[in-house]
Amino acid sequence: MLSASEVANQLRVSPRTVHRWACVGTLPAYRIGRVYRFKAEDVELLLESHKCQVVSINVKARAYSGSITPCQVESEYDSLLERLTKGKRRRGSNS
Numbered sequence: 001m002l003s004a005s006e007v008a009n010q011l012r013v014s015p016r017t018v019h020r021w022a023c024v025g026t027l028p029a030y031r032i033g034r035v036y037r038f039k040a041e042d043v044e045l046l047l048e049s050h051k052c053q054v055v056s057i058n059v060k061a062r063a064y065s066g067s068i069t070p071c072q073v074e075s076e077y078d079s080l081l082e083r084l085t086k087g088k089r090r091r092g093s094n095s
Contacts, residue, residue: 001030001037010043017074021046026085050084 007027008015022029022036027046029036 007038
């Protein structure tokens with residue numbers, strides 16, 4: 001099991017983003033007390049599900065060129081992930 005910080009380091013995002021993904025169901029999580037834990041397999045599945053997304057390259061290129069700030073990069077990645085996962089059923093949802 002991985003902590004949110006470990007997942008964030010592996011994916012090069014902030015731990016806050018990892019928590020947000022857990023809350024909306026993008027990344028399955030196990031809440032133990034006040035902390036989230038993640039299975040390495042679930043992180044790999046998340047990566048595989050976004051493997052060939054050309055749009056993310058444009059965000060990275062703009063970030064490296066300095067035309068957008070790191071906060072804007074995170075925001076654009078979050079909106080990209082939301083668009084990519086829209087309509088997919090959240091794991092563990094009863095409805």
